[in-house]
Amino acid sequence: MQRKYLVYNFSGELDDISHLFPNERLGRIAAIIRKHAQEVDIIDRANLLDLIDFGKKYMKNLGELSFYDSNKLYESRLEKEAGNILKGGYDVIFMNLWHGSGFKFSIDLSNIIKKSNPGIKIYGVGQKVDWFKEHILKLSNNSLDGLIIGLGYNAIEGIVLNEKVNNINNLILYVNGEIRENEKTPIDVDDYPVALYDGNIYRNIEHKIPIYSITLSNQACPNRCVFCIRPENYGRLNKARKTERVIEELEQLNSNYNAAHFRIEDSTPPPNSLNELSEFILNSELHGKVKFSGFSRIDTNAPGTFSLLKEAGFVALFFGIESLDDENLIRLRKGITYEQIKHTIAEVPLSGIHTVGSFIFPIPGETKQSMENTLQRVKELKPYLSSLLVLPAGVYPHTEWGKYPAKYGIQLADDYVEKSVIYPLKYLLPFKYWPPFPFKYKIMDKEIENINFGYIAKVYQKFVDKVTNEFHMPAIPDYYFLLADFIGKDYVTTTKTIIHYMIDRDYPAIGKLFSKSII
Numbered sequence: 001m002q003r004k005y006l007v008y009n010f011s012g013e014l015d016d017i018s019h020l021f022p023n024e025r026l027g028r029i030a031a032i033i034r035k036h037a038q039e040v041d042i043i044d045r046a047n048l049l050d051l052i053d054f055g056k057k058y059m060k061n062l063g064e065l066s067f068y069d070s071n072k073l074y075e076s077r078l079e080k081e082a083g084n085i086l087k088g089g090y091d092v093i094f095m096n097l098w099h100g101s102g103f104k105f106s107i108d109l110s111n112i113i114k115k116s117n118p119g120i121k122i123y124g125v126g127q128k129v130d131w132f133k134e135h136i137l138k139l140s141n142n143s144l145d146g147l148i149i150g151l152g153y154n155a156i157e158g159i160v161l162n163e164k165v166n167n168i169n170n171l172i173l174y175v176n177g178e179i180r181e182n183e184k185t186p187i188d189v190d191d192y193p194v195a196l197y198d199g200n201i202y203r204n205i206e207h208k209i210p211i212y213s214i215t216l217s218n219q220a221c222p223n224r225c226v227f228c229i230r231p232e233n234y235g236r237l238n239k240a241r242k243t244e245r246v247i248e249e250l251e252q253l254n255s256n257y258n259a260a261h262f263r264i265e266d267s268t269p270p271p272n273s274l275n276e277l278s279e280f281i282l283n284s285e286l287h288g289k290v291k292f293s294g295f296s297r298i299d300t301n302a303p304g305t306f307s308l309l310k311e312a313g314f315v316a317l318f319f320g321i322e323s324l325d326d327e328n329l330i331r332l333r334k335g336i337t338y339e340q341i342k343h344t345i346a347e348v349p350l351s352g353i354h355t356v357g358s359f360i361f362p363i364p365g366e367t368k369q370s371m372e373n374t375l376q377r378v379k380e381l382k383p384y385l386s387s388l389l390v391l392p393a394g395v396y397p398h399t400e401w402g403k404y405p406a407k408y409g410i411q412l413a414d415d416y417v418e419k420s421v422i423y424p425l426k427y428l429l430p431f432k433y434w435p436p437f438p439f440k441y442k443i444m445d446k447e448i449e450n451i452n453f454g455y456i457a458k459v460y461q462k463f464v465d466k467v468t469n470e471f472h473m474p475a476i477p478d479y480y481f482l483l484a485d486f487i488g489k490d491y492v493t494t495t496k497t498i499i500h501y502m503i504d505r506d507y508p509a510i511g512k513l514f515s516k517s518i519i
C-alpha cells in the first residue's frame, strides 16, 4: 500500500543550540520509510531559516504561553502550519515531541490536523515520550494515535508495513478506550538504514548547524540510576553496533556532506566502543579530518583510552557524576565511587580532551554535610574539569523516584502527573525563575512540610554560586567544544556568544556565526 509520510519537528523556543543540529532520529525514521519505497518529507522547523521566518516576536509570545493558553498571534502560525501540512496530502505523521513550547505547539498542531482530517494517523516519537509515555496520550485528547517508545525503529517499520498495531512492539496506543503498552523489545540499530539527510527530503537542512549525531548502540543502559528513565524505555540490554558500520556511516557523512563534527549520542556507550571506534578512525581516511564529543562512563575506560581518543579527534567528554558524596552516590545507585571518579577525571585532561562533569544538586535527601562533601571534592577536581553542569533533581513518573517517592523523601503534588507533563523547562532562565515543580523533596534535614520550591531554588543557587564565583568553573556542555572547534574560537567565548544570541532570539546572528556552512 502506497502512503505518504511526514516526519515533523518543532522544538519551540531555541533554548539549546543542539536543536539546530541535524536530527539523526528523524533522519533514520525517514530512511526506514524510504527503504519500503514510500514517500516521505522531513519538516524540522529547528533551523535558522524557519526560526527567522517565525520571527522573534512569535517565538517570544510562544515561549510565554502556558500549555492551555492561546492568543491570536500564536494561533495564526499554528493554523498556517496545519494548513500547509494538510495540503501536503500526508497519510501518516511521526510527530517529534520535545518539552516546553515546542511540545505545546506540536500537540495543538496534531489536534487541528486530526479535527480537519481524522483519517491521518499521528504517532508521537522522541524524548518527551520517553519521559511521560501514556500520560502524553491521555493529554493529547485523541489527536495522537500512538506513541513510539525509545528509539522504536521496529515500531516505525511495523507501521510502515501496515502491521496490526496491537502486534507492533515498542508502541503505546489506545485500545477500546484503554491505554495499551505493547511488548518492549530491544532493537539492533544496524538492522535499520542510516539517517537520510538529503535536502530534497530533509527540508532546510542546509540551515542547520552541521554537527551530526552518531549512535554506537541501541542506547539501552544496563545500570539502574534512581532518577533515570533510560533503562525503562530503551531497555537494559545494550546492543552495540558494529564499528565497521559506524565508520561507513561517518565516511558517507564526510564525503556526502563534508561532515567533520560528530556528537556521540549514547549516554552509556558500550564498554570499549569508544576505544574501538578510535582505533578504526586511526586506520581510516577519516584520521585527522573528524572531531567528536560525547558521553563516557567513569568506570569503563582501559588504561591509555583517552590519549587514543584524543588522537582520533575527541575534543570533549561528558561524565554523569551527579554527586561526590559517598552516601549520595549509593542512594543514586550510580555504581561508581569517588576514588573511581577522581582517577578517571584526573586522567582525561592529560590527553588534551576537555572534561565536562554533570551534577544533580540538590538530590532528595541532600544534607548540609553531603553538600559540603561534594563541594570539597569539586574543589579537588577543579584542576581537571573544564566545565561543571548542575541541574536540580527532577522527578519523572517512570523512574524509581517517581514510582516510590516516599522511600526517597519525595512528595508529589496531587496533580503531579498533569503538571509534570506540561511543565515548561526553561533552560535559559535562572532556576529561581522557573515555575514551581509539582513535587518537592526533603533536603538539608528540614521536615518536608517546611520545604517549598523557593527553598530548593535557594539551596541550588548557593551551590551554583560557590562553583561559579568561588571556584570559577564555567558550565559548558560537551558539544560547545565541537562548536568552538567548528568556528575556530575558544570555547568560553563561543559559549557566551551563542547563549547571548539565544537569549536575544537573534537567529540571524547565529546564522552568521556559523556562516561558513549555513546559507
Ligand code: SF4
Residues within 6 Å of the ligand: 221, 222, 223, 224, 225, 228, 229, 230, 231, 267, 268, 320
Ligand atoms: S543515568 Fe546514565 S548510567 Fe544511569 S541509568 Fe541513566 S543512562 Fe544509565
